[in-house]
Amino acid sequence: METRDRIHIDGEWVEPHGEERLELVDPRTGEVHATVRLADATDVDRAVAGARRVADHGPAWPVAARVAALRALHDRISERADLFADTMSAEMGSPAAFARQVQVGMPLATLATTADVLEGYAFDEPLGDSTIAREPIGVVAAITPWNFPLHQALAKVGAALAAGCPVVLKPAETTPLTAYLLVEAARDAGVPAGWLQLLPGRGSVLGSALAQHPDVDMVSFTGSTAVGRSIQRDAAGTIKRVALELGGKSPSVLLDDLDDEAFARAVRTSVGFGLMNTGQTCAAWTRLVVPEERYDDAVALASETARAFVPGENLGPLASEVQWDRVAGHLARAVEEGAEVVHGDPAPARPERGFHLGPVVLGRVTPEMAIGREEVFGPVVAIQTHGGDDDAVRLANATDYGLSAGVFGADPDRAFAVARRIRSGTVHVNGINGNKLAPFGGYKQSGLGREYGRFGLEEFLEIKSIQPPPRG
Numbered sequence: 001m002e003t004r005d006r007i008h009i010d011g012e013w014v015e016p017h018g019e020e021r022l023e024l025v026d027p028r029t030g031e032v033h034a035t036v037r038l039a040d041a042t043d044v045d046r047a048v049a050g051a052r053r054v055a056d057h058g059p060a061w062p063v064a065a066r067v068a069a070l071r072a073l074h075d076r077i078s079e080r081a082d083l084f085a086d087t088m089s090a091e092m093g094s095p096a097a098f099a100r101q102v103q104v105g106m107p108l109a110t111l112a113t114t115a116d117v118l119e120g121y122a123f124d125e126p127l128g129d130s131t132i133a134r135e136p137i138g139v140v141a142a143i144t145p146w147n148f149p150l151h152q153a154l155a156k157v158g159a160a161l162a163a164g165c166p167v168v169l170k171p172a173e174t175t176p177l178t179a180y181l182l183v184e185a186a187r188d189a190g191v192p193a194g195w196l197q198l199l200p201g202r203g204s205v206l207g208s209a210l211a212q213h214p215d216v217d218m219v220s221f222t223g224s225t226a227v228g229r230s231i232q233r234d235a236a237g238t239i240k241r242v243a244l245e246l247g248g249k250s251p252s253v254l255l256d257d258l259d260d261e262a263f264a265r266a267v268r269t270s271v272g273f274g275l276m277n278t279g280q281t282c283a284a285w286t287r288l289v290v291p292e293e294r295y296d297d298a299v300a301l302a303s304e305t306a307r308a309f310v311p312g313e314n315l316g317p318l319a320s321e322v323q324w325d326r327v328a329g330h331l332a333r334a335v336e337e338g339a340e341v342v343h344g345d346p347a348p349a350r351p352e353r354g355f356h357l358g359p360v361v362l363g364r365v366t367p368e369m370a371i372g373r374e375e376v377f378g379p380v381v382a383i384q385t386h387g388g389d390d391d392a393v394r395l396a397n398a399t400d401y402g403l404s405a406g407v408f409g410a411d412p413d414r415a416f417a418v419a420r421r422i423r424s425g426t427v428h429v430n431g432i433n434g435n436k437l438a439p440f441g442g443y444k445q446s447g448l449g450r451e452y453g454r455f456g457l458e459e460f461l462e463i464k465s466i467q468p469p470p471r472g
């Protein structure tokens with residue numbers, strides 16, 4: 001069984017001040033697979049002091065060297081792709097193929113883009129007779145969730161290092177092992193001492209201390225909206241910048257001009273995205289919004305798509321017992337509030353081994369039902385019906401979230417027009433586009449700020465106007 005009992009500060013693996021040891025449970029089996037010794041608030045001070053020294057007094061880390069390190073990091077992770085994938089499968093249950101292709105493949109693509117963007121980025125630009133300089137914001141605390149352990153960490157760490165900011169990384173309690181592999185890869189890639197600290201531990205202790213810390217200049221957080229709120233409160237005392245990638249209840253809207261074949265394709269794509277990673281994807285399309293007259297077709301097609309997701313084969317377990325209970329609670333409430341069960345078991349018994357739960361498709365879901373508004377973070381898709389484009393837009397926007405959306409229509413101009421009316425950080429039209437140059441982030445309570453590409457890099461930069469003396 002794997003044991004990790006060091007934290008990473010100033011380029012060294014050191015003993016933490018914290019003494020608590022946490023047992024990590026493999027969600028595929030429910031058995032303990034590793035133990036980690038957790039950092040505490042004293043370790044936060046040590047790690048932030050290390051990062052602060054680099055930010056304030058460290059030798060310069062030139063852009064060309066940062067580009068080279070990010071490319072080397074890409075290579076080190078690629079070489080160890082199987083190890084990363086197996087580790088994530090054990091930590092949060094991803095099936096092997098998904099772990100390899102998506103849990104490892106996606107962050108590699110994002111990192112390559114970050115290096116490309118940095119290589120071509122103009123940190124200074126003239127504006128009138130002034131110079132606009134973009135400078136690193138300083139020490140960054142990166143707080144990440146468990147659902148895409150490498151991707152979420154690297155989206156922040158890659159962009160922050162690219163910007164020239166030292167980072168303190170605080171991964172989710174249940175997925176620190178991937179973060180250890182990332183730090184080892186970063187060391188091997190030549191990321192200099194002090195630029196990447198690692199603190200495994202509890203969010204309520206470490207996350208909160210980082211958000212409050214006077215020597216942390218920015219918190220970049222991905223996780224739940226509830227914790228995002230708490231981080232904003234904690235950060236308010238020092239007016240630090242806060243970037244938040246939060247939850248979603250994302251719709252896929254099918255317009256009424258699709259022929260049968262395109263309609264079927266759209267349902268399959270949408271439900272597939274809703275169930276990806278066992279529904280534990282912030283951007284998942286968990287609401288399928290179809291024309292009223294096509295409800296029966298949608299039910300049949302969505303059920304058929306869901307049936308192809310087999311627990312223990314191509315559908316991983318939920319990542320933890322807590323998550324299993326949460327999802328079961330959402331299902332019970334949905335049935336109580338009148339949602340139709342069109343596929344799956346809405347009252348599942350807890351499995352004897354691991355935290356598997358089969359996909360569920362619910363029909364006749366309205367925005368008044370909790371299942372129509374609240375994020376489930378499990379393999380549950382809700383079907384809603386609309387009476388035309390205006391009604392579809394109303395339904396699409398009828399949640400507090402606004403992270404991602406899909407629009408499918410035969411007339412691309414009409415589909416684009418609907419896409420413009422959806423209040424969401426990303427809207428995909430007629431398919432899922434994986435452009436990692438495009439920014440990703442939320443409207444409304446799905447967050448603040450953007451990740452990926454140029455927008456992701458600029459999150460970590462301050463803007464300075466350098467003004468020449470007045471003329472004349």
Ligand code: NAD
Nearest residue numbers: 144145146171172203204207208223224227245246247282
């Ligand atoms: P979470 O909010 O419980 O935890 C996320 C991180 O915050 C963890 O590292 C945790 O330890 C830490 N944390 C917990 N309490 C804290 C506190 N008081 N102060 C500071 N940090 C604290 O979320 P989760 O359960 O790990 O992840 C699931 C949630 O993340 C879902 O709501 C999902 O939508 C969201 N998510 C969003 C995105 C996105 O990009 N928008 C991506 C992935 C996940």
